[in-house]
Amino acid sequence: MHGCSPNCLFLVAILWVSVAYYLYTPFPETANKPWKQSRITAVFKLFGILSSIGETLKIDSATNISRKLMSGIGTSIYAGNPNVQVEKLIFVGVDVVLCRPTTKLGKLPGLVYFHGGGWVFLNADSYRPFTEALCESTEAVVASVEYRLAPENVYRAAFDDCVKNTVFFLRNAEKYNVDMNKIGIAGDSVGGNLAMAVALKLSDDPNLSALPHLAVQGLIYPPFQFFNFRLPSYIEYG
Ligand SMILES: *[C@@H]1O[C@H](CO)[C@@H](O)[C@H](O)[C@H]1NC(C)=O
Ligand SMILES: *[C@@H]1O[C@H](CO)[C@@H](O)[C@H](O)[C@H]1NC(C)=O
Numbered sequence: 001m002h003g004c005s006p007n008c009l010f011l012v013a014i015l016w017v018s019v020a021y022y023l024y025t026p027f028p029e030t031a032n033k034p035w036k037q038s039r040i041t042a043v044f045k046l047f048g049i050l051s052s053i054g055e056t057l058k059i060d061s062a063t064n065i066s067r068k069l070m071s072g073i074g075t076s077i078y079a080g081n082p083n084v085q086v087e088k089l090i091f092v093g094v095d096v097v098l099c100r101p102t103t104k105l106g107k108l109p110g111l112v113y114f115h116g117g118g119w120v121f122l123n124a125d126s127y128r129p130f131t132e133a134l135c136e137s138t139e140a141v142v143a144s145v146e147y148r149l150a151p152e153n154v155y156r157a158a159f160d161d162c163v164k165n166t167v168f169f170l171r172n173a174e175k176y177n178v179d180m181n182k183i184g185i186a187g188d189s190v191g192g193n194l195a196m197a198v199a200l201k202l203s204d205d206p207n208l209s210a211l212p213h214l215a216v217q218g219l220i221y222p223p224f225q226f227f228n229f230r231l232p233s234y235i236e237y238g
Pocket of ligand 2: 205
C-alpha cells in the first residue's frame with residue numbers, strides 16, 4: 001500500500017478483520033451446506049452495511065437501497081430458461097409473471113406462487129430464476145404474483161392481492177389452458193405465510209366455496225408465528 005505508514009496499515013488490517021468478523025456467521029456442520037449459508041448471510045450483512053451508508057449519504061432510504069441490491073442478484077446474471085415461456089400479465093389489477101413449460105402441450109396443472117422477502121423486499125421478477133425452474137420441473141403453469149409490499153402498503157394489501165389473484169386464476173383457468181382442478185398454491189418464507197392465509201380464506205369464506213379446491217399447498221420455511229423461535233429445529237441447528 002503506497003504512502004501508508006505502518007500505523008495506517010495497522011488500522012486497515014484492523015478494519016479488514018472487523019468487517020470480516022462482522023460478516024462471518026458460522027453455521028453448524030450439521031446444517032445443510034453450512035459454507036454456502038455463511039456466504040449468503042455475509043452478502044446480506046454487506047447489503048445491510050451498504051444500505052445504511054447509502055441512507056447516511058442521502059442516496060435513498062436504506063429499505064429502497066436494500067431492495068435494489070437484493071433484486072439485482074437474481075436477475076443480473078440470469079439468461080432465462082429455454083424450456084419456459086414467460087408472459088407478464090395483469091390479473092385484477094395485480095401484476096403476474098406467468099410461466100408455461102414449452103416442453104408440454106395441452107391443459108396443464110397450475111401453481112400460484114408468492115415470493116419471499118419479509119413482506120418488504122424482492123419481487124416476482126427477481127424470483128424468475130426460481131419460478132421458471134419450478135415451472136420446468138413441475139411442468140405446471142406458474143403464476144408468480146407481484147403483490148404490494150410494505151411499508152408503503154400496510155397490512156392486508158399483500159394478502160388481498162394474493163387472494164384476488166388466486167381467485168382470478170381459479171375462475172379463469174380455462175383461459176390460460178390450465179386444469180382448474182389441479183391448481184396449487186405455494187410460497188417461500190412470507191410467501192409461505194401468504195399461501196397458508198390464502199388457503200384458509202378460500203376454505204373459510206362461504207362466498208368462495210363454489211371455487212374448485214386447491215389441489216396442493218407448498219410451504220417453504222413459512223413463518224406462522226413470531227412469539228417463540230425456540231422451536232426444536234432452531235435449537236438443533238443454532
Ligand atoms: C422507495 O422509493 C419509492 C420511489 O422513489 C418511494 O415512493 C417509496 O416511498 C420509497 N420507499 C421507502 C420505504 O423508502
Ligand atoms: C360475501 O358477499 C356478500 C355480498 O357481496 C358480502 O356482504 C359479505 O361480506 C361476503 N362475505 C365475506 C365473508 O366476505
